[in-house]
Structure formats: structure tokens, C-alpha cells
Amino acid sequence: MLTRRFFLHAAALGSAAFASRLRAEVFAPQQGAWRRFAMTTRLDLPEGKAAQAWIPTPSLARDAWMKPLDTRWTSNASTAAIETDPRNGARALHLVWRGDEGAPFVEATSEAMTRDRSGDAAENLSNDQKRAWLAPTRLIPTDGIVRETADKIIGAAKSDEAKARALYEWVVENTWRRASTRGCGVGDIVAMLKSGDLGGKCADINALYVGLARASGLPARDLYGIRVAPSRFGYKSLGANSETITKAQHCRAEVHLEGRGWVAVDPADVRKVVLEEPGPVALGDPKAVAARHALFGASEGNWIAYNDAHDVVLAGAAQPQIDFLMYPQAEVAGVRLDCLDPDSFRYGIKTKEIAI
Numbered sequence: 001m002l003t004r005r006f007f008l009h010a011a012a013l014g015s016a017a018f019a020s021r022l023r024a025e026v027f028a029p030q031q032g033a034w035r036r037f038a039m040t041t042r043l044d045l046p047e048g049k050a051a052q053a054w055i056p057t058p059s060l061a062r063d064a065w066m067k068p069l070d071t072r073w074t075s076n077a078s079t080a081a082i083e084t085d086p087r088n089g090a091r092a093l094h095l096v097w098r099g100d101e102g103a104p105f106v107e108a109t110s111e112a113m114t115r116d117r118s119g120d121a122a123e124n125l126s127n128d129q130k131r132a133w134l135a136p137t138r139l140i141p142t143d144g145i146v147r148e149t150a151d152k153i154i155g156a157a158k159s160d161e162a163k164a165r166a167l168y169e170w171v172v173e174n175t176w177r178r179a180s181t182r183g184c185g186v187g188d189i190v191a192m193l194k195s196g197d198l199g200g201k202c203a204d205i206n207a208l209y210v211g212l213a214r215a216s217g218l219p220a221r222d223l224y225g226i227r228v229a230p231s232r233f234g235y236k237s238l239g240a241n242s243e244t245i246t247k248a249q250h251c252r253a254e255v256h257l258e259g260r261g262w263v264a265v266d267p268a269d270v271r272k273v274v275l276e277e278p279g280p281v282a283l284g285d286p287k288a289v290a291a292r293h294a295l296f297g298a299s300e301g302n303w304i305a306y307n308d309a310h311d312v313v314l315a316g317a318a319q320p321q322i323d324f325l326m327y328p329q330a331e332v333a334g335v336r337l338d339c340l341d342p343d344s345f346r347y348g349i350k351t352k353e354i355a356i
Helices: 002-012 016-025 127-134 144-154 160-174 189-195 202-215 267-276 286-294
Strands: 035-044 051-057 066-075 079-084 091-097 105-114 220-227 249-257 261-265 303-307 329-332 346-354
Touching: 035 051, 051 105, 051 303, 066 079, 066 091, 091 105, 105 303, 144 160, 144 189, 144 202, 160 202, 160 249, 160 261, 160 267, 189 202, 202 220, 202 249, 202 267, 249 267, 249 303, 267 286
Parallel strands: none
Antiparallel strands: 035 105, 035 346, 051 091, 051 329, 066 105, 079 091, 220 249, 220 303, 249 261
């Protein structure tokens, strides 16, 4: 019913020519020139106690659209090194203070290159890779209500692309962006589906897509990163609009389709356009329609990816693994700080584009 409703809604928007004109004029990322960015994180911790911190660094490399570069830092930490989670490749600058160094601080700068993404080269997955990107995670199971919901959405769809698109349109139609959600959300998709409350932010909405895709037999993953520049297409909601990007984290997603490889998917940003563009706008507004068309298969190069990892183990941490690594993390005297609470955990992130 919901999938059919989308297609009737789409037909009412007008002809294919009109939709094509919207894409060209309003939101149409196309692979072009590379851009280089530096992201500088300043972190300060309470004095006089043993502490650790982890600052995510770009680790996702894609020949077509993402190139992580070096990370450098200044700190009074006793030890500091880039650590990699051996299970998933997520990297972080790990710092340790004994407690006698004075007020703990670090200023770390990571650089990366990015560009618009409008279609990657076809990439076949090995059986091991397919299993990895179909596997459940702590907050993204693939059975129970997730599988039941996915089956209802895809209905009689046969091809991978038809399934992936049906899931995308359903998520766009049925979720909504909740402004009051802390940070980027949690991504507990079972709680969302059981409650019927499909509101949240990118780590909720795109995780829902990833879980539904995996439950449908489509390899899928979240990509955790941060916006670093304004949108070139005039979308205030889809860019970092100042050099301070402390709260500009954003999770994207992608799904693997046979014959196409990894395909960019971002229903959460469609919902961000609806809520945050001046207005706000309706789902049928030309700006939302254009974003909806483009964000299955394309993404703008004003965002840097950190990693595609779930259930991340922080090297040397006293506390359990985290569901994803997109914010700086810290422990003081063995207690994990709330990375979204500026009163207990002070950090700031700034961005700068570097001419190339």
C-alpha cells in the first residue's frame, strides 16, 4: 500500500522531462574536480585525572570520490598514535594522559580529498564481503520485525535495483526528521519499527534503510562522516555553512547492486530538506523532489567520510564498544564522557578548504 502510494504520488508530480529539469537545475551532483579539506579538532579534558581520548580520522578510501590523507597533532598526552579497529578498519587518534601532565589537550588536523559522486565503477563482492555487509549488528538486526517489514515493502520486486528503490522510497515516505533528537540519533531500528515512531535523524533513518536492505538480501552499509562546506546547489540544509563544524556530523548510506557496485543512498537528507529548507518545504516541493531523485545514486562532495564501521572497539578503552564512531570520544578515570554534552566534554571542530 505504502509503496504503491509513492508511485502514484510520483506520477502526480509531472512528466519525466519535468523531473529531469528539476534535477539539472536544483540538485545534480556530477563527478568533477577534487576538493581538499583540513578538519581541526581541539579537545580539552579535566585536569588532574588519568584520561583517554579518541578522535575519528578519515579511513574510508574510494578511488572515485574519497581520499583520506595525513593526520597531525599537538598535545601534552603521554602517548598518542593512530589506532585501527582490526575488524572494520575504523581509525582514530588515540591519546592517553597519566594525570600529571597539566590540563589535558589535543589539537589534531586531518586532511582528505573528496568530490561529487554520481556513479562508481562496478565492483563485485566476494562471498566474505557479502556476508559482512549482510550481517546484523547490535542495533541493526535483520530478522523479526525488520525482515517482516522489508518483505512487505519489496512485495513482488524481483531485481536488486527494484528492491533497493522500493526500500528507499518507503523510507523517504514514512520517516520524518525530528529536530529534538540528540546528535545524529542512535539507530535503534527495532525500537523505531515496534513503536511506529519513525522520527529521528540521519543515524536513525539511514540505519533503517541499511537494516531493511540487509534483511532483503542486499549488502548495505552506513558511512559515518562530517559536512565540511556549503552545498553548491543552494541547499542550506545539506552543507556546513560556517567554518565551525562541531555539530556537522552526518551519516550517509550505500547499497550494493549487481552490475552497478556500491550506490549512494541518503533518504535522511531528503527528510532534512523537508524540515530545514526555508519554509519548511513539503515532500512535493521542487527542491525536495530534486533531492529525492538525486540522493539515490549521487551525493555532493562537501562531506568527508570517516569510516563505515558498526560496533567499534576503541583501543585501550575501559568501557564497552560503541555503536559507531562519528564523534570524538573520551574517558576520564575510566568513565566514558557523553560526547554530546558540551558541559562535561569540551571540543570543537573547524574546517578549511585547501587550494589544489
